[in-house]
Amino acid sequence: MKRLVCCLFAVSTxxxxxxxxxxxxxxxxxxxxxxxSPNTEPSVPLGEEVPxxxxxxxxxxxxxxxxxxxxxxxxxxxxxxxxNAPEQTDADNAEYQKIIRDxxxxxxxxxxxxxKLYQAYVLLFxxxxxxxxxxxxxxxxxxxxxxxxxxxxxxxxxxxxEELKKAMQSEQSKALVYNSAQERNVTTSGSSxxxxxxxxxxxxxxxxxxxxxxxxxxxxxxxxxxxxxxKREVSALQARIQxxxxxxxxxxxxxxxxxxMTCHLYRQLFNEGDSSIKVEGQTKExxxxxxxxxxxxxxxxxxxxxxxxxxxxxxxxxxxLSERNEMESATKRLSESFLVGEYMPEIRTLPRExxxxxLLYSQxxxxxxxxxxxxxxxxxxxxxKDMEILAKDFDxxxxxxAIETAKTLSAMHLAKARNAAIAGNNQIVEDALKxxxxxxxxxxxxxxxxxxxxxxxxxxxxxxxxxxxxxxxGNIRQIFNDKLRFIAAAATNxxxxxxxxxxxxxxxxxxxxxARAQEFARRGxxxxxxxxxxxxxxxxxxxxxxxxxxxxxxxxxxxxxxxLRTAQRLENQGQNGSGLAWYLKAQRxxxxxxxAKEGIERIAKKxxxxx
Amino acid sequence: xxxRASSKLHPAWFVAVALLAAAAIAGGYLLMTKVNDxxxxxNALDVLSYLENAxxxxxxxxxxxxxxWNSLGWSPSAGRLFAxxxxxxKPGDLLPLLxxxxxxxxxxxKGQRFVFEVEVVEGGILRVKSxxxx
Numbered sequence: 001m002k003r004l005v006c007c008l009f010a011v012s013t014x015x016x017x018x019x020x021x022x023x024x025x026x027x028x029x030x031x032x033x034x035x036x037s038p039n040t041e042p043s044v045p046l047g048e049e050v051p052x053x054x055x056x057x058x059x060x061x062x063x064x065x066x067x068x069x070x071x072x073x074x075x076x077x078x079x080x081x082x083x084n085a086p087e088q089t090d091a092d093n094a095e096y097q098k099i100i101r102d103x104x105x106x107x108x109x110x111x112x113x114x115x116k117l118y119q120a121y122v123l124l125f126x127x128x129x130x131x132x133x134x135x136x137x138x139x140x141x142x143x144x145x146x147x148x149x150x151x152x153x154x155x156x157x158x159x160x161x162e163e164l165k166k167a168m169q170s171e172q173s174k175a176l177v178y179n180s181a182q183e184r185n186v187t188t189s190g191s192s193x194x195x196x197x198x199x200x201x202x203x204x205x206x207x208x209x210x211x212x213x214x215x216x217x218x219x220x221x222x223x224x225x226x227x228x229x230x231k232r233e234v235s236a237l238q239a240r241i242q243x244x245x246x247x248x249x250x251x252x253x254x255x256x257x258x259x260x261m262t263c264h265l266y267r268q269l270f271n272e273g274d275s276s277i278k279v280e281g282q283t284k285e286x287x288x289x290x291x292x293x294x295x296x297x298x299x300x301x302x303x304x305x306x307x308x309x310x311x312x313x314x315x316x317x318x319x320x321l322s323e324r325n326e327m328e329s330a331t332k333r334l335s336e337s338f339l340v341g342e343y344m345p346e347i348r349t350l351p352r353e354x355x356x357x358x359l360l361y362s363q364x365x366x367x368x369x370x371x372x373x374x375x376x377x378x379x380x381x382x383x384x385k386d387m388e389i390l391a392k393d394f395d396x397x398x399x400x401x402a403i404e405t406a407k408t409l410s411a412m413h414l415a416k417a418r419n420a421a422i423a424g425n426n427q428i429v430e431d432a433l434k435x436x437x438x439x440x441x442x443x444x445x446x447x448x449x450x451x452x453x454x455x456x457x458x459x460x461x462x463x464x465x466x467x468x469x470x471x472x473x474g475n476i477r478q479i480f481n482d483k484l485r486f487i488a489a490a491a492t493n494x495x496x497x498x499x500x501x502x503x504x505x506x507x508x509x510x511x512x513x514x515a516r517a518q519e520f521a522r523r524g525x526x527x528x529x530x531x532x533x534x535x536x537x538x539x540x541x542x543x544x545x546x547x548x549x550x551x552x553x554x555x556x557x558x559x560x561x562x563x564l565r566t567a568q569r570l571e572n573q574g575q576n577g578s579g580l581a582w583y584l585k586a587q588r589x590x591x592x593x594x595x596a597k598e599g600i601e602r603i604a605k606k607x608x609x610x611x
Numbered sequence: 612x613x614x615r616a617s618s619k620l621h622p623a624w625f626v627a628v629a630l631l632a633a634a635a636i637a638g639g640y641l642l643m644t645k646v647n648d649x650x651x652x653x654n655a656l657d658v659l660s661y662l663e664n665a666x667x668x669x670x671x672x673x674x675x676x677x678x679x680w681n682s683l684g685w686s687p688s689a690g691r692l693f694a695x696x697x698x699x700x701k702p703g704d705l706l707p708l709l710x711x712x713x714x715x716x717x718x719x720x721k722g723q724r725f726v727f728e729v730e731v732v733e734g735g736i737l738r739v740k741s742x743x744x745x
Contacts, residue, residue, distance in 0.1 A: 574734060
């Protein structure tokens with residue numbers, strides 16, 4: 001039974017391709033089979049139409065190509081279209097189904113009479129007038145008419161053969177008469193020859209000639225009879241094969257009611273001889289190997305009946321399971337039933353409101369598959385939650401396991417990237433982020449971490465650029481004021497770390513000088529304050545704050561500063577005497593002056609070199 | 612009875628004689644002092660000019676009177692370097708004077724007043740040629 005369902009599934013699936021000229025969906029695996037040479041083509045017209053389905057690999061071989069049914073784009077599209085379509089319960093469809101039922105009733109074996117056959121034939125035209133039929137009954141009626149015409153022709157050929165036989169027999173009788181007459185003539189001429197010897201040689205008699213003519217006529221009639229008998233056999237075989245082709249075509253189209261109809265018609269139209277279907281190749285293997293039955297009309301009829309029963313059970317199962325909120329199984333049963341019996345009344349009359357549940361579940365299922373295929377695990381998780389609510393028999397084990405695995409791996413790579421970022425290893429950061437993105441492209445943590453890392457990288461680069469610029473300008477005070485930013489930026493750059501360390505030490509010296517100067521100033525010692533900032537200014541002449549304080553304190557200790565600067569100027573001019581006098585003046589002004597003391601000692605050493 | 616002529620001197624005469632005598636003593640002292648000052652012919656140093664540009668005075672000899680303010684250094688070969696406070700104002704200007712080793716026998720102590728004969732040598736340095744305690 002399961003094998004039969006598989007075969008039906010295969011047949012039905014391929015019928016989708018047969019009826020809808022879709023090109024293979026992207027990603028569908030199509031393996032081109034090597035074409036057979038012309039001399040290996042089957043001798044009968046049917047043979048390669050029925051597909052072969054391998055349940056193990058889920059691959060259908062049909063028309064020289066292999067199709068992976070895991071790719072369900074075509075089926076999904078048709079199934080969703082069906083689920084959205086309204087039920088066909090209008091009067092037109094009801095009337096059509098009634099006509100079909102009447103036809104099947106008239107053609108049933110227990111009612112098989114010529115009158116009922118003719119009544120059914122008439123109803124075929126009425127059924128063909130409905131859209132739901134798609135003109136199939138018209139084709140069946142034409143096939144019936146063709147069969148009848150073939151039978152009529154055969155009857156005429158039989159009558160002709162009978163006439164020819166009669167004519168041949170007449171000629172044969174004539175030949176016998178002429179033969180007897182010739183024999184009598186031969187006897188008479190024998191006795192006369194004895195009396196008249198020396199007459200001329202033997203001559204053909206008239207009877208002999210007539211006998212020859214009638215024998216030729218008889219042979220000609222015989223040849224015509226043989227030719228007509230051959231023509232009659234060919235005509236009968238042709239009509240039978242055409243009808244069988246129609247039956248197989250309807251079977252492939254999953255028009256199972258029409259298959260039953262044609263099987264009954266076939267039996268009544270071709271009631272003499274066997275009912276085997278002339279097929280070769282894969283079609284024959286489908287019947288003999290896959291189904292284990294010979295390709296006969298009875299096999300086809302039983303397959304069609306079995307398919308219709310399966311569809312009815314599938315629809316009933318769907319209704320039962322959907323009422324129990326088991327939409328996983330319900331949707332599967334309905335999709336299987338739809339696949340097999342798309343044109344069955346049970347499928348067509350299913351109310352749209354009841355189909356909507358399957359549609360909702362199917363759409364979410366498809367979205368889940370898509371989300372998993374594009375590794376959108378966040379969306380997949382939400383869909384799993386929705387589907388668990390929607391269908392209590394939904395098994396989220398596999399998708400959830402895939403999601404958790406991906407999340408764990410992605411988190412591991414992100415942790416690696418974070419550690420590498422802290423260590424300043426950009427290459428490892430880049431590689432780890434790439435791997436994390438490959439596993440879970442839409443990971444929110446990935447976006448956040450990338451933004452943080454690259455943002456920090458930008459800030460770091462900008463901070464380092466600012467540091468270099470300020471250092472080149474000698475503006476170490478600005479570096480000092482923003483030291484926290486530069487310390488963080490230079491953390492991974494040893495060269496800049498050394499420079500920054502020097503800057504901070506210098507600023508420490510400057511700040512200490514300023515603090516000391518401010519303390520002198522607070523005590524009213526403007527000269528001491530000036531001297532403190534002046535000493536720092538000699539080392540850091542570009543510091544703004546020092547220069548500001550220099551200006552301020554020099555005005556407060558103008559006399560001392562003037563004396564000291566004059567002394568320095570004269571010393572620089574080589575006037576040690578007057579320079580020393582000014583240093584002494586400055587020292588007198590501010591006895592604690594280091595500059596004055598140093599200047600005095602310096603010049604004294606020049607004057608007293610050995611001291 | 613005839614009037615008897617007065618024999619007493621007017622007191623003004625005594626005052627005048629006393630003043631003249633004091634003036635004579637003072638003049639004599641001053642004269643004696645002037646005659647005995649050996650630097651009386653040497654020009655006094657123009658301190659302001661020296662402070663402005665000592666090199667312009669180089670090669671000249673001047674007289675400097677002042678008080679020893681501080682010792683700035685000593686060298687056995689070059690001598691001693693002192694800071695001398697000169698001038699009338701308080702505080703006066705301080706001038707460095709190099710007392711060469713040849714004058715090492717003269718003690719110069721802080722607060723003592725001296726008169727120096729100085730020469731402006733190279734670098735505008737005031738080198739003492741001779742000195743005399745005041």
